[in-house]
Amino acid sequence: MSYINKTNSGYGTLCLHYMVSMVRAAKQNWFILVLACVTSVLVLRHLAAISDLQLSRMLLNGDEPETVVGTDIDGEKTQEGGGMVEDNKPNETVFDMDNREPAFKLVTRTGDKPPIDSDRAYGKILDELHLQETCQQDPSTVVIDVGAGLGTFGLYAAACGCTVYMFEAQPDLVKLIRSSIRQNSFTSPPVNVTQRAVMDLASDTTIDFAPPEGAGGDTESVSVETIRLDDISWPSQSIYVLKIDAAGTELNVLRSAKNLFAQRRIRHLFFEYTPWLGNQESQKNLLSYVRRDLKARFMYNLYRTEEIFYGPLVPMHFPTLHDRVSQSRTEADIYVLLDGRATKSSINSQPFPMNNR
Numbered sequence: 001m002s003y004i005n006k007t008n009s010g011y012g013t014l015c016l017h018y019m020v021s022m023v024r025a026a027k028q029n030w031f032i033l034v035l036a037c038v039t040s041v042l043v044l045r046h047l048a049a050i051s052d053l054q055l056s057r058m059l060l061n062g063d064e065p066e067t068v069v070g071t072d073i074d075g076e077k078t079q080e081g082g083g084m085v086e087d088n089k090p091n092e093t094v095f096d097m098d099n100r101e102p103a104f105k106l107v108t109r110t111g112d113k114p115p116i117d118s119d120r121a122y123g124k125i126l127d128e129l130h131l132q133e134t135c136q137q138d139p140s141t142v143v144i145d146v147g148a149g150l151g152t153f154g155l156y157a158a159a160c161g162c163t164v165y166m167f168e169a170q171p172d173l174v175k176l177i178r179s180s181i182r183q184n185s186f187t188s189p190p191v192n193v194t195q196r197a198v199m200d201l202a203s204d205t206t207i208d209f210a211p212p213e214g215a216g217g218d219t220e221s222v223s224v225e226t227i228r229l230d231d232i233s234w235p236s237q238s239i240y241v242l243k244i245d246a247a248g249t250e251l252n253v254l255r256s257a258k259n260l261f262a263q264r265r266i267r268h269l270f271f272e273y274t275p276w277l278g279n280q281e282s283q284k285n286l287l288s289y290v291r292r293d294l295k296a297r298f299m300y301n302l303y304r305t306e307e308i309f310y311g312p313l314v315p316m317h318f319p320t321l322h323d324r325v326s327q328s329r330t331e332a333d334i335y336v337l338l339d340g341r342a343t344k345s346s347i348n349s350q351p352f353p354m355n356n357r
């Protein structure tokens with residue numbers, strides 16, 4: 001009965017439980033049955049997070065929901081007669097990520113919410129990249145997700161049919177990503193998750209990896225091996241997207257792919273710009289580094305809250321953007337088109353505001 005202690009949904013769940021019992025008791029009496037169904041639907045509409053699928057499944061089977069927003073993996077496996085499949089299964093909840101096509105399943109630790117905010121930002125950028133069309137035309141299209149977290153971005157790319165490499169240093173998150181891969185019946189290859197920290201150190205160096213304070217998730221230090229993006233033999237000459245969410249170590253990640261950038265093998269880059277995390281000194285130069293050393297063709301700042309792209313950014317904007325983001329501590333997303341031949345970008349943007357917004 002793991003749902004009882006979900007404080008924010010406790011009442012809804014009890015109410016739901018009651019409704020389901022009513023439906024069961026009312027089998028003989030169609031009037032009460034219809035009334036109960038209508039009332040249940042009204043109540044369930046208030047619990048916005050319940051999907052129609054789950055709702056109809058519950059009404060059909062009279063099953064009690066294990067959780068209000070997700071499906072307990074344990075519950076599912078037990079019904080299939082699978083029993084205990086893996087040690088930490090009772091802690092895992094599956095979300096249907098169906099706010100854009102193609103939908104996929106995301107496994108989280110029970111009680112945690114999926115990272116909707118960053119997901120929205122990725123969605124906005126992905127609209128611009130036509131990822132699904134691109135990967136359906138050519139399934140060898142490579143997408144790299146560094147700092148995969150729960151895998152929100154990499155799993156979406158996998159659902160699009162791309163060849164996906166996810167890198168995540170924290171073992172707990174890697175376990176959840178592996179569960180997600182199983183839930184979606186993805187196979188490896190083309191979907192690969194590696195428990196490593198991407199760094200510009202010699203590959204296979206063991207480091208103590210601790211996400212900086214404020215980066216979200218576990219901050220416990222783990223011992224992990226490093227890997228350079230330049231040391232991987234990629235299955236394709238060109239890499240369509242490199243996404244980085246490295247909580248302040250973006251520069252290290254980018255430097256580990258020096259040759260890939262020099263050979264112009266990476267087409268689109270986007271990263272979460274959090275210059276108040278990690279080595280703050282080196283991050284002052286991050287945007288200039290991307291512009292000058294990586295030969296960015298066009299750079300944009302996605303302002304998450306309003307889903308507006310500002311840009312194209314020019315060096316004059318960098319100090320203002322750096323200071324603004326550092327002071328307000330709001331995540332900024334930077335999208336970079338690296339294609340050297342591009343003479344214009346299709347991004348629908350607004351001029352970067354130099355005054356305070």
Ligand SMILES: *[C@@H]1O[C@H](CO)[C@@H](O)[C@H](O)[C@H]1NC(C)=O
Nearest residue numbers: 086087088089090091092109
């Ligand atoms: C479930 O999570 C809790 C808290 O994170 C942890 O203490 C416990 O060991 C986990 N249980 C399993 C079976 O992994």
Ligand SMILES: *[C@@H]1O[C@H](CO)[C@@H](O)[C@H](O)[C@H]1NC(C)=O
Nearest residue numbers: 165188189192193194227232
């Ligand atoms: C997954 O990628 C890693 C490199 O990060 C590679 O060493 C490994 O062989 C790949 N696994 C599969 C199944 O392709």
